[in-house]
Amino acid sequence: NISFGGDVSGTTAGGSSLTLMAGTAGTVSLDTVGGAFALNNLTVSGASTLNGDVTTSGAQTYNGAVSLGSDMTLASTGSGNIDFTSTVNGAHALTVNTAGVTTFGGVVGGTTALTSLTTDAPGSTTLGGAVTTTGAQTYNDAVTLSGNVTLTTTNSAVDFGSTVDNASTTAENLTVSAGSGAVTFGGTVGGNATN
Numbered sequence: 001n002i003s004f005g006g007d008v009s010g011t012t013a014g015g016s017s018l019t020l021m022a023g024t025a026g027t028v029s030l031d032t033v034g035g036a037f038a039l040n041n042l043t044v045s046g047a048s049t050l051n052g053d054v055t056t057s058g059a060q061t062y063n064g065a066v067s068l069g070s071d072m073t074l075a076s077t078g079s080g081n082i083d084f085t086s087t088v089n090g091a092h093a094l095t096v097n098t099a100g101v102t103t104f105g106g107v108v109g110g111t112t113a114l115t116s117l118t119t120d121a122p123g124s125t126t127l128g129g130a131v132t133t134t135g136a137q138t139y140n141d142a143v144t145l146s147g148n149v150t151l152t153t154t155n156s157a158v159d160f161g162s163t164v165d166n167a168s169t170t171a172e173n174l175t176v177s178a179g180s181g182a183v184t185f186g187g188t189v190g191g192n193a194t195n
Helices: none
Strands: 018-021 027-030 042-045 047-050 054-056 060-063 066-068 072-076 082-084 093-097 101-104 116-119 124-127 137-139 142-145 149-152 158-160 164-166 174-177 183-185
Touching: none
Parallel strands: 018 042, 027 047, 042 060, 047 066, 054 072, 060 082, 072 093, 082 101, 093 116, 101 124, 116 137, 124 142, 137 158, 142 164, 149 174, 158 183
Antiparallel strands: none
16 A cells, blocks of 8 residues: 655656555555646646645556545646546535546446536547536536536536547437536537537
8 A cells, every 4th residue: 555644745746656556455645746847747646635726737547546635626736637547436515626637437426426526728638437426516618528428516516618429430429417507608519510
């Protein structure tokens, strides 16, 4: 197991990259990352628990199930991609800010629903599975679907601030179940002629 109880930062902004490999049976526990100086890239292999904000100038890649230990913001100041290849769970709010591509490759909130999920306007977000939150889901950037996706809230809003399209020429299904919450599409849905 690999565990950090405090801030993990570079000596200068964007000057250092960090790769953590816990193996198939190990876990990684991170507190704040990049609080003093943003890392360049962060790569985590194995199940991980995130307990604080993570700031990089480049990419963030989480190659394993992620558990949220607190409300947090994951940010790339240099338009790096932020990639979750597996599941994300935890009764906390998750905000992802990058002008790159944010990818949720697995189910989000399937075991323990997030309280909310928010992405910022620059860049795009790719959804590969179901997303469940107790509160609102707000996708301020363009959304692409790489699989059939169901978005579920507990009587809270689901807001798309931009377009919604398939990620490829394969047509995917989108189901939104928000109870009494409002569902808003702020851009064209399915308008990409090639997809």
